[in-house]
Amino acid sequence: MTAGSGDEDRRGCGPVPEDDEAARFSALLEDNAEDLYENAPCGYLSTLMDGQIAKVNKTLLTWLGYRREDLVGRRRFADLLTVGGRLYHETHFAPLLSLQGEIGGIALELRAADGSRLPVLVTSTVKSGEDGKPLLIRTTLFDARDRRAYESELLRSRQAAEQARHEAEEARHEADQARAAAEEAYRLIEADRARLQRLTTTLQRSLLPPSLTGPAGVEVAAHYHTASADEVGGDFYDLFPLSRGSWGLFLGDVCGKGAAAAAVTSLVRYTLRAAAVYDPDPAAVLANLNTVLTHEYNGTDPRFCTVLFGVLTPDAEGSGFSLTLASGGHPPAILLRGEGGARHLPTPDGQLIGVIPDAHIATTTVHLGPGDTVLLYTDGLTEAHTAPLATPAGGGRYGDDALLDFTARLVPTTASGAITALRKLLDALGGGVDDDTALLALSVPHPGGEPRR
Incomplete structure (x- = not known):
């Protein structure tokens, strides 16, 4: 068979007539078209x-x-x-x-x-x-069933998304409401706190003398350091005239804080003034105060205080003043001599006022001459927390010895100079001062005015 002999049957049976092949191809096309349609x-x-x-x-x-x-x-x-x-x-x-x-x-x-x-x-x-x-x-x-299913799923997804968006909007709305409520509550709390602080400040001021005026020839200065604006402290001080040219003075600290401490502080101040008029002897004054406190506050609600009470009397020759101090468990006063040096005025074994009926009262007497200064303070300063290396002890409590060293470096000084320096010290201790501190200083100026250096 040659290439030019025509197409052959695929089974090798010889050439297929062209008419039969066309008929067969036409039938095949017709069969395929019908099958494709059906x-x-x-x-x-x-x-x-x-x-x-x-x-x-x-x-x-x-x-x-x-x-x-x-x-x-x-x-x-x-x-x-x-x-x-x-x-x-x-x-x-x-x-x-x-x-x-x-x-x-x-x-x-x-x-x-x-x-x-x-x-x-x-x-x-x-x-x-x-x-x-x-x-x-x-x-x-x-x-379109697959498309419908897709559209249905798409619709469900869209509805789910819309539901989620709606729930998110609701959640955001609730969060906004909660935030607004919290902000309103915070505003009310802050307003209440501001009112409480104003009341606290007003009450605290009512427990302190609005101003101090001392006897002729004596400079007086005082300061009250508030540790917290939210609570009334129990620290107090005062200076007032007595008979025959003498003056009474006191400084102390009632235990506790708040309204209860304020009530005791008011009673203590009133009692000290009244007792000094009746009998100005410092030991007798504190004994009367002890009697009042142990009578008024006993049983399950005892109230007590530490206090220094003094009587300042001018010398007959006018060279200075005599100061007699009685202590009821209070830190000792500090005497700063004009010629230099500082020391505690010891009042040993003085007991707390208001604890036992017959508390021991310790007394001491000192002469104040030109250039001398005496400082009374409460323990809010000496018990202040200090940072490491801030004191010779290297941290912890500030302490009585640190205060004595500090005041010794102030000599010669005056009452106002000593109080100014101590105010700066309190500010430097900052948050370490967690209790109120009362300061009272008296000095006898030099005849020439300024202290000699």
């Missing part, structure tokens, strides 16, 4: 112009569960639609198809033989004859 992945439907079904492929029949003879020549396309679909077909789909000759991508629902619904996308085209007159309508239907 088993296409989409539904095909041909109807007359009135909608009567003339041809339908196997795919659509399978989808709907009909036999071919159930539809062809018996039903119209609109009969396969749901009620809503028929209404849309009559009012929109059919008029537009008639007007345009083609319409595509329309979502409709078919009603299957078992009553179930099948979502489809419909494309229809009008086929016309050679004379231009419409002959039939060819319709292609795509299964």
Whole structure:
């Protein structure tokens, strides 16, 4: 067999006549076209112009569960639609198809033989004859169940997102309300705290003399350091005239803080003044105070204080003053001599006032000459916390010895100079001072005015 002898049968049976080959190829094409139509992945439907079904492929029949003879020549396309679909077909789909000759991508629902619904996308085209007159309508239907499921899932996701957004908005709204409520509560708390601080400050001032005026020839200075603006402290001091040119003075500390301590402080100040008028002897004054406190406060609610009470009396020759101090468990006063040096004025074994009926009262007497200064203080200063290396002890409590060393470096000084230096010290200790501190200083100036250095 040569190359020019023509095509041969694939089974090697010799050449195939050209007429038979053309017939066989035509039959093959016709068979493939029919199979493609019947088993296409989409539904095909041909109807007359009135909608009567003339041809339908196997795919659509399978989808709907009909036999071919159930539809062809018996039903119209609109009969396969749901009620809503028929209404849309009559009012929109059919008029537009008639007007345009083609319409595509329309979502409709078919009603299957078992009553179930099948979502489809419909494309229809009008086929016309050679004379231009419409002959039939060819319709292609795509299964939209996957798309419908996707759209449903998308809708559910969108609804879930909307619900989440709504819940987030609600949560944010609740958070805003909670924040607003918290801010309002904070504002009210701050307003209450400010009112409390004003009341505390007013009450604290009422327990202290508005001003101090000493005897002629004596300079007086005082300071009250408040550790907390929220609580009334129990520290107190005063200076007042007695008979025959002498003056009474006291400084002390009531245990506790707040309104209860303020009440005791008021009673102590009143009692000290009244007792000094009755009998100015410092030991007798503190004994009277001890009697009042042990009588008024006993049992389960004892109240006590530490206190120094003194009487300042001018010398007959006018060279200075005599100061007698009585102590009820209070830290000793500090004497700063004009010529230099500082020391404690010992009042040993003085007991707390208000604890036992017959408390021991210790007394001491000192002469104050020109340039001398005496300092009375409460333990808020000496018990202040200090940073490491701030004191010779290297931290801890400030202490009596540190205060004595500090005041010794001030000599020569005056009452106002000593109080100014101690105010700066308290400010330097800052938050370490966690208890109120009262300071009272008296000095006898040099005749020339300024202290000699």
